[in-house]
Amino acid sequence: MAKLDFSPIADTTRRAEIVALLRRAILTGQLEPGQKLNELRISEQMRVSRAPLREAMRELVQEGILTSIPYAGTFVIDVTAKDIDDAYSLNKVLDEFAIERTWPLRDQRFFDEIDRRHAAVKQATRELDTTRQIETALQLHGLIHEWADNSVLLETWQRLASRLQMYFALHQRARNEPVPAEDAHETYVQLLQGSDMRAAQRHAKEHIDLDFEELLAYARGLEERGSKGAGADRSGRPEGG
Amino acid sequence: MAKLDFSPIADTTRRAEIVALLRRAILTGQLEPGQKLNELRISEQMRVSRAPLREAMRELVQEGILTSIPYAGTFVIDVTAKDIDDAYSLNKVLDEFAIERTWPLRDQRFFDEIDRRHAAVKQATRELDTTRQIETALQLHGLIHEWADNSVLLETWQRLASRLQMYFALHQRARNEPVPAEDAHETYVQLLQGSDMRAAQRHAKEHIDLDFEELLAYARGLEERGSKGAGADRSGRPEGG
């Protein structure tokens, strides 16, 4: 009998679709940091009741991209330079661990998959689809976490990747400039397919540091501008759109 | 003007209380792995409607200790030996990172706090309160993650700690035997207060490996037993008024 890998049935609940819609809106920057999510308005726009919408929002709160204050509202998380710094420094540690665990598990399927994802990044870059470029780049980087055969690591990475996607998207929206060169990940891919694990780990750190510097610059700009109202002070209430 | 640090007002929503109740029930093992959570029954027992209960369950799903299948139900996560292995290997990495970041930030308040938490563990041990012992031990270990000044790391640790607490609780319930010696964490505490960071990191790994071996043995037993009737324990509870 042929071995067929059926993909899971699509989630057929409104809640799941709402989660996907909201997440996309947040991660692409359509919903800005600090912005309040009005339940009534969103539920009317989506033509659903508030119940599944609220459940979806609870999920995204736990996912770390929304924050909720009882009787006040649910808001898109604020992005500070420190948040970005924290996320990146942890990401380095996770990358190093993921490479170490993935290394002995690499096989032909791994090499094929990394090429496939790399190609996806390059295509998105050629098409100047910045949103998709960020998405595919993160999927490329996520491969080592998927391959490491550690469910907790994968889960952790996915949470982190959400934030990184948001940070990059905000960065891109802020400075509406062309994206990095097409071969930005060339060395990374080659090292992952090579035989020097330490070199791959080292490059992962350095490679990340590059984009990181740009992001930090953006974040610092954010904080200077935001110094009038919102900020580290959690009591600050962001005004709705 | 005197500088008073008011603690945040307690969450006064039913949802928050339900989350706390359910989490406690799961982490102490009162709700067993694989068990199904019947919304109607629980909502009646808690005297709340299903809406806040469902929202609470959504949070716990994202927190990783419940799992949901649309139109089928929400279940306490299953615990496999691999899950425990995964959690622990990642925990080692996080510990090493946390110690590195915490190290230069240690001050008198840190030393006081570590003593305080250590004392709490010892007291729980003396009182033979195993549940509280697990809780306090995890809080002791959590200090380096709280002190590392990295919100993403802390968040990650807290998710991990939830699972660890659940694993330990299950382990304790399975073998109803006395808890480890009172001075189990003595060396750990001393090293964190000392001056050799590498030694502290090394010990964190080894110290963890100890409990880990016991947990793995427990988990392997679980899987052998679970092979015949894994999953929902349909214990028909006597419907008391």
Next chain:
DNA sequence: CACAAGCAGATTGTCGACAATCTAACAAGA
């Protein structure tokens, strides 16, 4: 006996309405 179709009960998903709470504007008094 094996097996597919269909029905009944239970459970989850969703809806619309009501209650609790917060915010902002305004008036009264020192």
Next chain:
DNA sequence: TCTTGTTAGATTGTCGACAATCTGCTTGTG
């Protein structure tokens, strides 16, 4: 002017009921 009390409006939190879906049993047929 500043503070305090009050009120109206808007928004979030919660409830009870209905719709959609799943599960297990029964029934009929070969």
